[in-house]
Amino acid sequence: MGRFKPSISPIRDEIANLAGMSAWCNLIGGSLLVMIWAAFTYIDEAMMYMYYAAPLITSTTILVMLVLGIACVGGFVLDCIVWGRAITNKSLPKVLLSVSAIPGIVIPPVGTFFGILKISLAHKVGAELDEMKPLFDAAGIRQLLLLNALFAVFSCTFVALYIPAFYILPLEFVNDEELFWLRLNIYNLEAAVVAIYGGLVAIIAIAAVLVIKQKPGGRKFTWVACLLMLFAFPVGSYLAGVIYRNYLKKKEV
Amino acid sequence: MNENQTRAAKSPPFSRALRDGMIVLVIFSGFLTGLGIYFNIGQARYATILYHYNAEYRAGNQAVEDAIINVAIPELIKMYDRHPDWPWTLELQAWAIVNMSLTDNGTIFNMLKNQINRGQCELITPLWSYQMLTAFTIEDVNFSLALTRETLLGLNITRFPRVCFFQESQAFPGFGNAIFKQYGFDTCMVGTHVLALHGIEPVHPLFVQRLWNDPSTDFYYLPYNWVPETVQDGFHFWTFLATGETVTGRNVLTGQGTGQGEEAYLPAPELIAAHELHLDLMRKSGYRMMTISDYVTTLVNRHEYAMLDRFVPETTWRDMPGFGINREDSNGLWKWMGHNTAKGNATNYNDDGSQLADTWRTGNILKATRTLLLANWYMLNNATRTSLNATLTNAYKFYFRAQGTDAYGWEPGWIENNVLHETDYSRNNNHAARLLALQVLQSLNSTLGLGNLVQVYTENMYVGAGTAAFSNITTSFINETRVLTSSGLGDLPVEMSLTIKGNTSASTVTVSNCSWGGFPYQAVDIKIPDMTASRLKLASSYPIWYCPTFCDDRAMLFSLYGEEPFALPIANGLVFLGSQAAGVAIIKNNSARHVALLADQDWIGYYEETDDEDPYPVKNVHYSFVIFKGNLTTAIALANFINTRPYVKIDMNGGWA
Numbered sequence: 001m002g003r004f005k006p007s008i009s010p011i012r013d014e015i016a017n018l019a020g021m022s023a024w025c026n027l028i029g030g031s032l033l034v035m036i037w038a039a040f041t042y043i044d045e046a047m048m049y050m051y052y053a054a055p056l057i058t059s060t061t062i063l064v065m066l067v068l069g070i071a072c073v074g075g076f077v078l079d080c081i082v083w084g085r086a087i088t089n090k091s092l093p094k095v096l097l098s099v100s101a102i103p104g105i106v107i108p109p110v111g112t113f114f115g116i117l118k119i120s121l122a123h124k125v126g127a128e129l130d131e132m133k134p135l136f137d138a139a140g141i142r143q144l145l146l147l148n149a150l151f152a153v154f155s156c157t158f159v160a161l162y163i164p165a166f167y168i169l170p171l172e173f174v175n176d177e178e179l180f181w182l183r184l185n186i187y188n189l190e191a192a193v194v195a196i197y198g199g200l201v202a203i204i205a206i207a208a209v210l211v212i213k214q215k216p217g218g219r220k221f222t223w224v225a226c227l228l229m230l231f232a233f234p235v236g237s238y239l240a241g242v243i244y245r246n247y248l249k250k251k252e253v
Numbered sequence: 254m255n256e257n258q259t260r261a262a263k264s265p266p267f268s269r270a271l272r273d274g275m276i277v278l279v280i281f282s283g284f285l286t287g288l289g290i291y292f293n294i295g296q297a298r299y300a301t302i303l304y305h306y307n308a309e310y311r312a313g314n315q316a317v318e319d320a321i322i323n324v325a326i327p328e329l330i331k332m333y334d335r336h337p338d339w340p341w342t343l344e345l346q347a348w349a350i351v352n353m354s355l356t357d358n359g360t361i362f363n364m365l366k367n368q369i370n371r372g373q374c375e376l377i378t379p380l381w382s383y384q385m386l387t388a389f390t391i392e393d394v395n396f397s398l399a400l401t402r403e404t405l406l407g408l409n410i411t412r413f414p415r416v417c418f419f420q421e422s423q424a425f426p427g428f429g430n431a432i433f434k435q436y437g438f439d440t441c442m443v444g445t446h447v448l449a450l451h452g453i454e455p456v457h458p459l460f461v462q463r464l465w466n467d468p469s470t471d472f473y474y475l476p477y478n479w480v481p482e483t484v485q486d487g488f489h490f491w492t493f494l495a496t497g498e499t500v501t502g503r504n505v506l507t508g509q510g511t512g513q514g515e516e517a518y519l520p521a522p523e524l525i526a527a528h529e530l531h532l533d534l535m536r537k538s539g540y541r542m543m544t545i546s547d548y549v550t551t552l553v554n555r556h557e558y559a560m561l562d563r564f565v566p567e568t569t570w571r572d573m574p575g576f577g578i579n580r581e582d583s584n585g586l587w588k589w590m591g592h593n594t595a596k597g598n599a600t601n602y603n604d605d606g607s608q609l610a611d612t613w614r615t616g617n618i619l620k621a622t623r624t625l626l627l628a629n630w631y632m633l634n635n636a637t638r639t640s641l642n643a644t645l646t647n648a649y650k651f652y653f654r655a656q657g658t659d660a661y662g663w664e665p666g667w668i669e670n671n672v673l674h675e676t677d678y679s680r681n682n683n684h685a686a687r688l689l690a691l692q693v694l695q696s697l698n699s700t701l702g703l704g705n706l707v708q709v710y711t712e713n714m715y716v717g718a719g720t721a722a723f724s725n726i727t728t729s730f731i732n733e734t735r736v737l738t739s740s741g742l743g744d745l746p747v748e749m750s751l752t753i754k755g756n757t758s759a760s761t762v763t764v765s766n767c768s769w770g771g772f773p774y775q776a777v778d779i780k781i782p783d784m785t786a787s788r789l790k791l792a793s794s795y796p797i798w799y800c801p802t803f804c805d806d807r808a809m810l811f812s813l814y815g816e817e818p819f820a821l822p823i824a825n826g827l828v829f830l831g832s833q834a835a836g837v838a839i840i841k842n843n844s845a846r847h848v849a850l851l852a853d854q855d856w857i858g859y860y861e862e863t864d865d866e867d868p869y870p871v872k873n874v875h876y877s878f879v880i881f882k883g884n885l886t887t888a889i890a891l892a893n894f895i896n897t898r899p900y901v902k903i904d905m906n907g908g909w910a
Contacts, residue, residue, distance in 0.1 A: 010267075011265070011266065011267055014267045015267075058454055058456060059454065108281050109278055109281045109282065109285075112277055112278070112281060113274050113275075113277060113278045114274070116273055116274045116277040117270050117271060117273065117274035120269065120270035120273040120274060121266065121267065121270040124266040124269055124270055125266045125267075125270075126266075128265075128266060133265065134265065135265050135267045135268060136265065136267070136268050137265070137268070140265070140268035140271075140272070143268075143272055144268075144271060144272070144275065147272065147275040147276065147278075147279055148275070150279050151275065151278050151279050151282055154279060154282030154283050154285070154286045155282050157286045157289065157290075158282060158285045158286045158288075158289050160289075235278065239271075239275075242271065
C-alpha cells in the first residue's frame with residue numbers, strides 16, 4: 001500500500017486503510033463463523049458441546065452463524081474492490097462504499113462500526129476525495145479521544161458485569177482438572193480484559209483532557225493510549241492507527 | 254455558507270465519518286452494558302445444587318464407604334448447618350443414610366434430619382442402593398422404593414422430594430409408572446446431552462413425557478446442563494451437579510480407575526471453605542437458591558414445560574466435558590451390559606452378561622420366596638411370619654446392593670491390594686441374599702411341609718393366598734418339552750447370525766423345538782468357551798418393538814435416531830419384529846445371560862466386547878433365546894413368563910445358594 005501513497009490523497013489513503021482493515025476483519029470473522037458452523041454441523045464432539053451450551057447455542061444460532069459468515073466473506077470481496085480502487089486512483093462511487101458496508105453492518109460491534117463508517121463516508125465524501133487537504137483537525141482528535149474513552153468505559157463495565165453473571169460465579173467444578181483449567185482461564189481473561197480496559201480508559205481520558213486544554217504531555221499520553229489500543233483488535237488498533245497517522249505522526253495539527 | 258457548510262469546512266469528511274462510527278460503537282456498547290446490568294439486576298437468577306454422593310463408588314471397599322458417609326458428607330452437613338437459609342439437595346442411597354444414623358450416636362444424622370424436615374435440605378433417596386434399576390424388574394424397584402420410604406419414615410424423616418436423580422443418571426420412560434407416583438415422584442432428571450442424542454433440542458426448562466398417548470403415563474423430564482438455562486423471568490443455574498467428592502475432597506474424576514484409595518474421598522477443609530465462600534458470594538449477588546423440587550414446582554406452577562414429541566428410551570450419563578470418557582462407552586446401557594472390562598491389577602475377568610444373569614437368578618429366587626411366603630401368610634403364626642418377612646427383607650437389601658451399577662460398569666474388575674473387586678461385590682451380595690432366602694424357604698418347609706421340590710408361579714405374587722401361587726406336587730408342574738433339532742441359526746424364522754472373536758471352534762449352537770404352558774417355540778442355545786468379542790445379529794431394519802423397563806405389558810416401537818449406536822436394556826427380554834398382529838419374537842433368557850441390545854445403523858443385536866487395553870477373555874458364555882412366532886400380545890406374555898414373572902423351581906434342600 002505504501003508505494004501508492006505519494007500519488008493518492010489523504011482521504012483516499014484513509015479509505016484504503018479502512019477498507020483494508022475491514023477486509024481483514026471480514027476474512028477472519030467470516031472464516032471463523034463458517035468454521036464454527038462446520039464444526040458444530042459435522043464434528044460429533046463439537047455437536048455435543050453445542051447441546052451443553054443450549055439454549056445459548058442452538059441449531060438456529062449455528063445457522064445464523066453460517067449466514068453471517070457467508071456475508072462476511074462477501075464483505076471481504078467488496079472491501080478488496082474498494083481498497084483496490086482507492087489506491088489505484090480510480091473512482092469510488094458512493095453506491096460501492098454503501099454496498100460494501102451492508103454485509104458487516106449486521107455483525108456488531110466491529111462490523112457495525114466499519115459499516116457505519118463506510119456509509120457515513122459514502123454520504124460525506126464528494127469532490128474533496130482527491131484534494132490534498134489534511135484529514136483531521138484538533139477538534140476531530142479531541143472528539144475521537146473522548147468518544148474512545150466513553151467506549152472503553154462501556155466496554156469495561158460490560159466485561160465486568162456480563163461475563164461474571166453467566167460464566168464464572170454460578171459454575172463451580174473446583175476439582176475437575178479440565179473444567180478447573182477452563183474456569184481459571186476465564187477468570188484470568190476477565191481480569192486481564194478489565195485491567196486493560198481500565199488502564200486504557202484512564203490513559204485516554206487523561207490524554208483527551210490534556211489535548212483539549214493544550215497542556216504539555218498530551219502527545220505522550222496519546223502515544224501510550226495508542227500503544228494500548230493496538231491490543232484491542234480490531235477497532236482499537238484501527239483507531240490507534242488513525243490517531244497515529246493524523247495526530248502523532250504530524251508535528252502540528 | 255450555511256451552518257452545515259461551515260461545520261463541513263471545519264471538519265474534514267473522514268473525521269466526521271469516524272465520529273459517526275464511534276458514536277454507533279458507543280451506543281452499542283452502552284446497549285451491551287445495559288444488558289449486563291439488566292441480567293445482573295433485572296432478571297431472576299435461580300440456582301440449584303445437587304451433590305451426588307455414591308457410597309458404592311468403590312463398591313465393597315468399606316474404608317471408602319466410611320470416608321464418604323461418615324467423614325465427607327458430614328462436613329457438608331455442618332457447613333449448611335451454619336447457614337440455615339441455604340437450601341441444598343443431597344442424593345444418597347438409603348442404606349448409607351441408615352449407616353449414618355448408626356454412627357456417632359446419630360449426631361450428624363440428626364443435624365441432617367432437622368435440615369430435611371425444615372425444608373432446607375432436599376434428600377433424594379428413592380432407592381435402597383445405587384441400583385442399575387433399568388436392567389431389572391418392576392417388582393424389584395417397587396420393593397426398593399417401599400423399603401426405602403418405610404426406612405426413612407422409620408428414621409423420622411418427614412419431607413420427600415418430587416424429583417429423582419438415579420445413579421449413573423439413569424432416566425427411563427417407565428418412570429411414568431404409578432409405582433413412582435405413589436411416593437410423589439413425578440420428575441426425573443436427565444442430561445440435556447442425552448435429550449440431544451434423541452433429537453430433542455433442550456430449549457425448555459422442563460418437558461413432559463407421555464407414552465402411548467396415555468395421560469396416566471405422564472411425568473416430567475428435568476434437563477440439567479452446566480451452562481445457564483433461560484426461564485420465563487430470567488435464568489437458572491446448576492451451581493453444582495456432579496459427584497459430591499469433587500467439591501468436598503480431592504477426588505479427580507478423570508483419574509477413575511487409576512487406584513484411588515480412601516484418601517481421595519476424605520474432605521479437604523480448604524475446598525469446603527472455598528465452596529462456602531463461593532455460595533455466600535452467590536447469595537449476596539442475588540442468586541435465588543432453592544431445592545430442585547422447589548424449582549420444578551415453580552416451573553410447573555407457571556406452566557413452563559413442553560410436551561416431548563418423541564419417546565426417549567432408557568439412558569445414562571454419557572460423557573461430559575472434562576470427564577475424558579469415550580462417549581461410545583455409555584450410549585445407553587452398553588457400558589454396564591456388554592462392555593467387559595478388567596482394568597488395573599485385576600486378577601479376574603469381568604463378565605457383565607454372566608454377572609447380571611447371576612443377579613437375575615437371585616431375583617427370581619427372592620420373588621419365588623416372597624410369593625410362597627405371601628401365599629402361606631395366614632397359615633403362619635404372627636411371630637414366624639414377621640421373622641421370615643424380616644429375613645426376606647434383609648435378603649432384598651443384599652440383592653439391591655448386588656444390582657449396584659459399579660459392579661458392572663466402568664472398571665468392575667479393578668482391584669487394589671487384593672481387597673477390592675467390584676464384581677465380587679455383586680457376586681457376594683447375591684450369595685448372601687440367596688442364603689437368607691434359603692433360610693426362609695427351609696423354615697417355611699419345616700412349618701408347612703411343602704416337600705423337596707416346589708414350582709412357584711411368581712406372576713401370582715400379589716394374590717396373597719392360595720395354592721394358585723405354587724405347586725408342590727411334581728406331576729402338576731408345568732414343564733417344558735424339548736426336542737433337539739438339526740437346525741442352525743440360518744433355519745430360524747428370523748435373521749440371526751453370530752460372529753465371535755475368540756474360541757470359535759469349540760462354540761456350539763443348538764436349536765430345539767419346544768412347548769411350555771401352551772406356547773410353542775424354538776429354543777436357541779449358544780455356548781462359547783471363551784471370547785473377547787461377539788456379535789449376534791438379529792435384524793437389519795427398524796422399527797422394532799420392545800417393552801421399556803417397568804412397562805412390561807406394553808411394547809413400544811423403537812427406531813435408532815442419529816448416527817450413533819444406542820443400547821437398550823431389554824429388561825423383559827423381548828425384541829419383536831413385525832406387526833402387532835403377526836411377527837417373530839426373539840426373547841433373551843436373562844437368567845442365562847443378560848446383556849443390552851445394541852441398535853446400530855444397519856443391524857440390531859447383542860454385541861459384547863472386552864476392553865482392548867485388558868483383553869481378558871470372558872469364559873463359558875451361554876446365550877439362551879426363545880424364538881416365538883405369533884402376535885405381539887402373546888409374545889409379551891411369554892417374555893414375562895420367562896423373565897420378569899417366571900415360573901421358578903426350588904429345591905428346598907438348597908445347593909443353589
